[in-house]
Amino acid sequence: MDDYNDKEFIKKIIxxxxxxxxxxxxxxxxxxxxxxxxxxxxxMLEKAIExxxxxxxxxxxxxxxxxxxxxLDRLTFEAKRxxxxxxxxDQARADGFIPTxxxxxxxxxxxxxxxxxxxxxxxxxxxxxxxSKHIDASVLDDYVICLQKYRDGYESIRYTQEEIxxxxxxxxxxxIELESILSKVDSPYNNASIKWDSKKFxxx
Numbered sequence: 266m267d268d269y270n271d272k273e274f275i276k277k278i279i280x281x282x283x284x285x286x287x288x289x290x291x292x293x294x295x296x297x298x299x300x301x302x303x304x305x306x307x308x309m310l311e312k313a314i315e316x317x318x319x320x321x322x323x324x325x326x327x328x329x330x331x332x333x334x335x336x337l338d339r340l341t342f343e344a345k346r347x348x349x350x351x352x353x354x355d356q357a358r359a360d361g362f363i364p365t366x367x368x369x370x371x372x373x374x375x376x377x378x379x380x381x382x383x384x385x386x387x388x389x390x391x392x393x394x395x396x397s398k399h400i401d402a403s404v405l406d407d408y409v410i411c412l413q414k415y416r417d418g419y420e421s422i423r424y425t426q427e428e429i430x431x432x433x434x435x436x437x438x439x440x441i442e443l444e445s446i447l448s449k450v451d452s453p454y455n456n457a458s459i460k461w462d463s464k465k466f467x468x469x
Contacts, residue, residue: 288405293394296410299429300389306436307386313440314345314379317447321352323454342386346379356450375442382439385432388412388422395421 315337319325324332337345353372362371370376395411404411409429414420424432 292405292409296394299410299424303389303429303432303436304386306433307382310382310436310440311342311345313443314342314349317443318345318348318352320447321450321452321454323452342383346376346383349379350376353446356452359453360450372446375439375446378435378439382432382436388414392422395423 315333318337319329319332340348350372353376354370357370357372362368364370389412392412392414395413404423407425408423409426410424412422412424414422
């Protein structure tokens with residue numbers, strides 16, 4: 266039996282005898298929906314970063330598929346973000362940017378946003394639903410998902426519909442920003458004459 270379709274099991278999770286079975290099921294299913302959509306949208310952002318790296322390095326047609334399945338797909342999000350940061354820092358310097366204590370990189374805010382979004386993604390990916398003793402009927406009216414954090418002590422993390430929508434908007438805006446940056450930069454790799462025969466590197 267699928268526990269999350271069993272009403273008695275769900276009641277044990279959010280423990281609300283005063284809450285109707287329908288309300289319990291709706292809240293639980295909605296929670297899974299919002300968790301899933303946040304993680305999926307973030308996965309799309311991660312793929313957008315991979316696409317940026319491939320296009321910026323001008324290897325999409327040469328060895329894009331090989332590079333993606335052999336290298337990029339094995340990297341953590343932070344490794345991809347660090348790679349992106351290196352490319353954008355080099356691009357900024359090539360465009361004449363000189364870093365000083367008062368002169369921050371034109372891409373600093375964007376890179377910080379990626380860090381913040383990854384932190385949100387990890388919450389949705391790793392924190393379980395809030396358990397019974399920390400939730401009551403009123404919560405169902407104010408929030409759409411309730412998660413629990415245990416590191417260094419218990420913490421309840423609850424999201425309203427508005428907060429979920431803001432996170433999704435931020436993720437989608439980050440993808441748009443990546444596309445915008447790529448359309449504006451003049452990659453030094455655009456004139457590269459590297460030739461790659463992927464067949465030579467495939468197992469016989």
